Amino acid sequence: MTYMVNQLDNLMKNNTNEPEFLQAATEVLQSLEPVIARHAQYRKSGILERLTEPDRQIKFRVSWIDDQGKIRINRGYRVQFNNAIGPYKGGLRFHPTVNFSIIKFLGFEQIFKNSLTGLPIGGGKGGSDFDPKGKSDREIMTFCQSFMTELHRHIGADTDVPAGDIGVGGREIGYLFGQYKRLCNQHTGALTGKSLSYGGSLVRKESTGFGLLYLLDAMLKANNKSIDGKIFVLSGSGNVAIYACQKAQEMGGKVVTMSDSSGWIYDSDGIHLEVIKEIKEVKQQRLSEYISYRPNAVYHEGKGIWSTPCDIALPCATQNELQLDDAKELVKNGVIAVAEGANMPTSLEATHYFQANHILFAPGKASNAGGVAVSALEMAQNSIRYSWEFNKTDLKLKKIMNDIFEKISESAKEYGVPGNYVDGANIAGFLKVADAMMAQGLF
Ligand code: GLU
Secondary structure: OOHHHHHHHHHHHHOOOOOHHHHHHHHHHHHHHHHHOOOOHHOOOOOOHHHOOOEEEEEEEEEEEEEOEEEEEEEEEEEEEOOOOEEEEEEEEEEEOHHHHHHHHHHHHHHHHHHOOOOOEEEEEEEEOOOOOOOOOOHHHHHHHHHEEEEEEOEOOOOEEEEEEEEEEEHHHHHHHHHHHHHOOOOOOOOOOOOOHHHHOOOOOHEEEEEHHHHHHHHHHOOOOOOOOEEEOOOOOOHHHHHHHHHHHHHHOOOOOOOOOOOEEOOOOOOOHHHHHHHHHHHOOOHHHHHHOOOOOOEEEEEOOOOOOOEEEEOOOOOOOOHHHHHHHHHHHHEEEEEEEOOOOOHHHHHHHHHHHHOEEEOOHHOOOOHHHHHEEEEEEEEEEOOHHHHHHHHHHHHHHHHHHHHHHHHHHHOOOOHHHHHHHHHHHHHHHHHHHHOOOOO
16 A cells, blocks of 8 residues: 555544545645655655644533523534644634534644745634524623633633634624633733734734635736636625625626525626625625615525636635535536635535636635734734734735745646646645654654
C-alpha cells in the first residue's frame, strides 16, 4: 500500500461516523500527494498523521433556563486543531446539526484557510447544537452566558480566539464577550466579530462577502474575464451572502437569487439589497417576505436554486448545498465560475465535475478567508489598542485576497496542476503549517 493510500485508509478507520470531516480531510490529503512525493521530510516527521488529529477536543454541557422556566440542556464544543502558526482561531456555530464531525471539518479547513491569509492564526472551531431560531433575546443571552461559563477557561487572546459562524453574529458575540470579561476580569481580544463600541473592527461585518468578490475578481482577471455585466446566482441570506451581494452589485454584476433554509427568491431585476437588509438585519424575518416588498420577484419553496441560469455561482449558505446534479445543471446553463462563500458548500463529486468541465472554481478556504483575515486584523488592533478606519482595513483585505489568489495559483503551477485552485489552496496552506510544525519539534 502506498503511503497516501495508507493515510486515507487510516483516516477512514479512525473517524468512522464523521462524514463531513472525512470529506474535508480526504480532499486535502489527495491534493497533497505531489507535495509528499517531493518532500520526504514531511513523511518522516509524521506531519499528515499529526495534522489530521486535533490537538484537543472539548465537549461540555450547557444548561440554561428558557422563558417558560424549563431547564434546557445543549452540547457545547470546541476543537483546537492546530496552533503551529498562531493561537487557535475560528468561529462558533449554533445550529441543531452541530456535532464533532461538523466542528472537526470546520476546524480542519480553518487551519489551511488561516494559513493562506498570511497572518499568524492557527485553526480551531466550536459551537453548539443549540437552535437560535425562534428564541427570545433573553434566551439567547442566557444560553451564551452559560456556554461561556465553561468555554472561558479554554480560550484567551494568545490561546484561542473564537468568533461567529452560522447562528452566531454580533448580538451573540456581545453576550459571549460580556460573560468572558466578567469571569476573567480582562478586556482583551479573546473574541472577534465584536461591535465597534467595545473593540470590534470596521469591515469585519462585510469582510467575508467582500473578500469573496475580491478573490473572484482576481481569479477572473487572471483568466481574462471580468465581473462586469455578469449574472450571479447566490445562495444564503446571512452575513456572507448579504455583503457578497453588495460587492457583486458594486462591481457591476447582477445578483438574481438568494435563499434561506425554507426556500429561495428570484428577482429578474436584480436583488434589492435594501429590502434584504430590512428583512434579515432589522426585522429578522424569513426570506419569503421579500415578495411582499418586490411583487415582481418569485419565491420558490425548498431547493432548486442552482437550476437558475447564470454566469457565476456563489454558494454562501452551508456545507454540501451544491451536489453533483446541481453542478451538471449549472454547467449545462453556461456557468463560467464558481466561488465558495460558505465552508465546503460543494460536494467532492460536484467540485470534480466543475474542474473536469474547465469551470473556474475557487475553494472556500481561499475565497471565504476574508472573514477570518479581518478577524486577525481585529486582533492586531486590539493588541495595539487602536482602530483603523474603514478604507485602510478594506484595502488590507483586498491585498490579502489578491495575495491568496497569487499563492494558490502559483502553488498549483509549481506542483503541476495549473488552474486547479483546490489543490493550490491545500498545498499553499499546508506548506506554511508543515514547516512551522517541523521547526517546533514533535508535538
Ligand atoms: N466563521 C468564519 C470562518 O468560517 C470566521 C472565523 C473567524 O473570524 O474566526 O472563517
